[in-house]
Amino acid sequence: MRNINYYRIQYRKTGLARFTSHLDVARAISRTLRRAELPVAFSCGFNPMPRLSFGPPLPLGIESEAEFMDLELTQNLSEQAITLALNRSLPPGLEVIQVTKLTKKVSSLMASVDSIVYQFIIKVTVDKRNDQIEAWFKHLWDSKELMIVKRTKSGEKPVNIRPFWRDYTLSFIGDDIILFEMKVEFGPRGTLRPDNFISLLPQDFQVQRIIRKAMYSRTEECCEKVL
Amino acid sequence: MNSIYEKIMEKVEKPGRYSGGELNITVKPWEEVKLRVVLAFPDLYEIGFSHLGLRLLYHRINETRDYLAERVYAPAKDMEEELRKAKLPLFSLETKHGLGEFDLLGFTLQYELSYTNILNMMSLAGIPLKREERGEEYPLIIGGGPGSFNPEPLADFFDLFLLGEGEEAIIEILNVVTEGKNKGKTKTEIKHDLLSVSGVYLPEYYTVEYLPDGRVSAIKPLPPAPEVIYKRIIKDFKDGYLPEKELVPWIEPIHDRLMIELLRGCTRGCRFCQAGMIYRPVRERDSSTIKKKLPALIRGTGYEEISLTSLSSADYTGIEKLVGTLSDCFSTQGVKISLPSLRIDSFSPELAATFQAKPKSSLTFAPEAGTERLRRVINKNLSEAQILETVQSAFQAGWQRMKLYFMIGLPTETDQDLEGIAQLAKKVLQLGRKIHASKAGHVKVVVSVSTFVPKPHTPFQWRPQISLEETLRKQDYLKQVIRGKGLSFSWHEATMSQMEGVFSRGDRRLGKILETALELGCTFDAWGDKFRWDLWQEAFKIVGLKPEFYNTRARAYKEVLPWQHLSAGVSKEFLRAEDQRAEEEKPTFDCRTGKECSACGVCPTLGIKPTLSGGEEH
Numbered sequence: 001m002r003n004i005n006y007y008r009i010q011y012r013k014t015g016l017a018r019f020t021s022h023l024d025v026a027r028a029i030s031r032t033l034r035r036a037e038l039p040v041a042f043s044c045g046f047n048p049m050p051r052l053s054f055g056p057p058l059p060l061g062i063e064s065e066a067e068f069m070d071l072e073l074t075q076n077l078s079e080q081a082i083t084l085a086l087n088r089s090l091p092p093g094l095e096v097i098q099v100t101k102l103t104k105k106v107s108s109l110m111a112s113v114d115s116i117v118y119q120f121i122i123k124v125t126v127d128k129r130n131d132q133i134e135a136w137f138k139h140l141w142d143s144k145e146l147m148i149v150k151r152t153k154s155g156e157k158p159v160n161i162r163p164f165w166r167d168y169t170l171s172f173i174g175d176d177i178i179l180f181e182m183k184v185e186f187g188p189r190g191t192l193r194p195d196n197f198i199s200l201l202p203q204d205f206q207v208q209r210i211i212r213k214a215m216y217s218r219t220e221e222c223c224e225k226v227l
Numbered sequence: 228m229n230s231i232y233e234k235i236m237e238k239v240e241k242p243g244r245y246s247g248g249e250l251n252i253t254v255k256p257w258e259e260v261k262l263r264v265v266l267a268f269p270d271l272y273e274i275g276f277s278h279l280g281l282r283l284l285y286h287r288i289n290e291t292r293d294y295l296a297e298r299v300y301a302p303a304k305d306m307e308e309e310l311r312k313a314k315l316p317l318f319s320l321e322t323k324h325g326l327g328e329f330d331l332l333g334f335t336l337q338y339e340l341s342y343t344n345i346l347n348m349m350s351l352a353g354i355p356l357k358r359e360e361r362g363e364e365y366p367l368i369i370g371g372g373p374g375s376f377n378p379e380p381l382a383d384f385f386d387l388f389l390l391g392e393g394e395e396a397i398i399e400i401l402n403v404v405t406e407g408k409n410k411g412k413t414k415t416e417i418k419h420d421l422l423s424v425s426g427v428y429l430p431e432y433y434t435v436e437y438l439p440d441g442r443v444s445a446i447k448p449l450p451p452a453p454e455v456i457y458k459r460i461i462k463d464f465k466d467g468y469l470p471e472k473e474l475v476p477w478i479e480p481i482h483d484r485l486m487i488e489l490l491r492g493c494t495r496g497c498r499f500c501q502a503g504m505i506y507r508p509v510r511e512r513d514s515s516t517i518k519k520k521l522p523a524l525i526r527g528t529g530y531e532e533i534s535l536t537s538l539s540s541a542d543y544t545g546i547e548k549l550v551g552t553l554s555d556c557f558s559t560q561g562v563k564i565s566l567p568s569l570r571i572d573s574f575s576p577e578l579a580a581t582f583q584a585k586p587k588s589s590l591t592f593a594p595e596a597g598t599e600r601l602r603r604v605i606n607k608n609l610s611e612a613q614i615l616e617t618v619q620s621a622f623q624a625g626w627q628r629m630k631l632y633f634m635i636g637l638p639t640e641t642d643q644d645l646e647g648i649a650q651l652a653k654k655v656l657q658l659g660r661k662i663h664a665s666k667a668g669h670v671k672v673v674v675s676v677s678t679f680v681p682k683p684h685t686p687f688q689w690r691p692q693i694s695l696e697e698t699l700r701k702q703d704y705l706k707q708v709i710r711g712k713g714l715s716f717s718w719h720e721a722t723m724s725q726m727e728g729v730f731s732r733g734d735r736r737l738g739k740i741l742e743t744a745l746e747l748g749c750t751f752d753a754w755g756d757k758f759r760w761d762l763w764q765e766a767f768k769i770v771g772l773k774p775e776f777y778n779t780r781a782r783a784y785k786e787v788l789p790w791q792h793l794s795a796g797v798s799k800e801f802l803r804a805e806d807q808r809a810e811e812e813k814p815t816f817d818c819r820t821g822k823e824c825s826a827c828g829v830c831p832t833l834g835i836k837p838t839l840s841g842g843e844e845h
């Protein structure tokens with residue numbers, strides 16, 4: 001059997017690349033691997049595919065500092081060499097932050113990620129004091145139920161997203177910018193999509209950007225942050 | 228990037244259609260070039276991005292020092308609404324400049340039912356549609372592609388058209404425009420200068436006169452415009468232009484692979500086929516050039532598939548050898564080689580196995596007509612035995628699903644020929660079931676039928692198209708006879724073919740129809756779910772023209788055709804003789820080797836000859 005080397009790769013997705021769907025990014029990355037001339041392990045079968053798997057998909061329009069993928073190579077390359085090769089070849093808007101060599105095959109990213117942190121950059125268009133804003137978020141946090149309308153193939157249905165909201169922090173920049181960071185659950189029960197959360201904000205809270213900041217795994221033995 | 232545009236993109240379903248930023252695009256400093264061109268494909272990104280010709284021009288222009296080229300595609304309805312709401316002009320993908328800010332706006336005319344999109348894109352960019360309403364501040368509007376061989380329905384809107392192959396001519400055009408601008412010439416003066424570029428057609432230099440019944444009586448050139456404009460052609464295609472790099476899209480276009488053009492032209496001489504007539508003669512690219520260029524193109528793009536494109540790639544000299552070499556060379560990187568289509572008479576299971584993804588997928592063959600008689604009429608001289616033999620070897624090689632493509636409404640067609648379609652499909656099905664005896668239920672035959680639309684510059688350009696009623700009757704007939712387990716039938720929307728037929732052989736008076744249809748709300752007419760037959764009919768009523776005049780009317784040989792002053796180099800005498808031979812069911816042979824010239828006129832007229840350098844390495 002060939003010697004397979006496992007790597008976990010953290011990358012960011014910024015700027016115009018945020019308009020690219022998860023599936024399209026996956027295709028862009030598999031092409032990047034070919035451009036980077038990395039010794040990728042391929043699946044067997046009629047249409048060999050690179051042995052590559054991704055973490056939780058990122059909703060369209062959202063940027064990220066914490067995207068993850070697992071890659072298998074047939075040669076033992078240094079983390080730095082892989083980072084360099086990928087960053088030379090990635091399309092604009094995608095950039096590798098860190099490559100970590102895994103000592104063994106670990107459970108998939110989709111299975112191990114348990115929560116995700118999103119940062120909202122919000123512009124407040126009415127005159128409000130910071131403590132008023134804090135109180136508003138506190139009130140939201142204290143609600144037992146937060147109903148949003150979810151659009152599915154079979155129509156619209158109301159869902160309570162409160163159970164998926166794990167934590168939050170609030171900070172302020174200048175007079176009118178709020179940095180709101182929320183931690184949401186990700187798992188078999190479901191998750192809270194940040195774009196769904198927007199509908200709960202008042203009209204005069206204008207969301208400028210949403211950035212995925214971090215992902216966490218559930219198991220203790222894994223480092224706390226995935227990676 | 229301009230954040231107004233980002234804001235808009237956040238609101239639309241597929242922002243990747245407009246965001247640009249694809250790998251290997253060229254973004255030049257706007258102020259530092261002499262001329263700016265925006266190349267437009269009048270359909271959605273997914274369709275337009277896949278078009279090889281426009282990309283070729285894009286790279287060709289950007290490889291020059293002085294000119295820049297950007298791209299734009301037709302915005303979907305949601306984007307159109309956002310643009311109108313925000314009062315923003317339709318913009319280019321690369322630098323988000325409004326189309327009106329460019330010096331040249333070039334549209335590719337690939338199919339008639341994209342014409343309303345062209346007008347809509349101009350309108351969305353705030354550019355007056357009519358040529359005479361556009362002052363000095365607006366870009367020159369130029370058209371190219373197969374539609375420019377009869378662009379008359381668009382004649383009121385465009386400044387110029389280029390007939391034929393563009394990669395050399397576009398640079399000549401840009402040079403003339405730059406020189407004119409440097410000398411401070413007006414648009415009118417520059418257009419006058421453009422008469423000197425061969426292949427360029429300026430509709431304003433031709434007046435069209437009509438008979439009371441609507442037929443054209445004369446097309447008169449204003450001096451110094453020539454009587455006839457001949458198409459441009461690349462004489463030396465052996466090592467014809469190939470870009471150094473290729474674009475890689477973010478979102479998935481319909482053809483998502485590296486495309487390399489193997490050869491140009493096809494002289495098999497199918498009498499219904501416009502491409503076969505207007506792109507003559509056959510010219511092959513050197514296989515050594517292809518082998519030399521490909522590795523760098525794959526390194527630069529990372530595509531997992533290379534498609535060897537042309538009108539008929541299996542005809543390329545030494546195709547098996549080339550595919551073999553390329554497969555060997557690229558398979559280790561997980562890159563496969565494909566051909567866009569396979570011809571029945573050049574099919575071999577070995578060849579097909581290399582091209583087609585997997586035997587599970589379906590294989591498409593195009594007999595075009597249901598009987599040997601009708602195939603003789605259209606000069607697609609395939610015997611039934613040949614077809615069945617090919618299909619048999621495909622089944623034996625493992626394929627279970629076949630798609631058979633036919634046309635209805637071909638000249639001289641009778642119900643017997645329709646019956647022939649059903650018979651052939653059933654024979655194919657039986658054959659498949661026999662070969663895959665253990666899993667006969669898996670064998671599927673899909674019969675796909677489109678309606679024949681007579682095209683300018685073909686032997687059938689004088690022939691009537693079948694009427695809507697007749698189309699529906701024939702489709703119904705086929706629905707009755709193509710029945711049973713394992714068989715399915717799909718057809719092309721009859722009303723769309725009617726409209727295609729109108730514009731295919733249309734004249735300048737149809738400009739009004741296009742404008743009216745656009746006002747009524749027609750766009751994306753090539754999309755079955757967007758096509759509005761009712762609105763088109765209304766447009767004809769408002770303007771006072773009859774569609775039947777254009778599509779279902781037979782023309783006499785002596786009638787002045789609206790495209791009489793435009794030439795692909797193929798003589799009218801040849802087309803007429805071919806139309807006669809069709810009636811007599813006489814074959815005309817392929818002239819690709821140049822040994823059996825059928826005297827179509829292209830070679831002597833344009834000073835060119837077929838070149839089959841292809842895979843022959845000496």
Ligand code: SF4
Pocket residue numbers: 494507508509818819821823824825826827828829830831836837
């Ligand atoms: S002139 Fe003769 S050789 Fe040339 S394309 Fe026509 S038929 Fe073929």
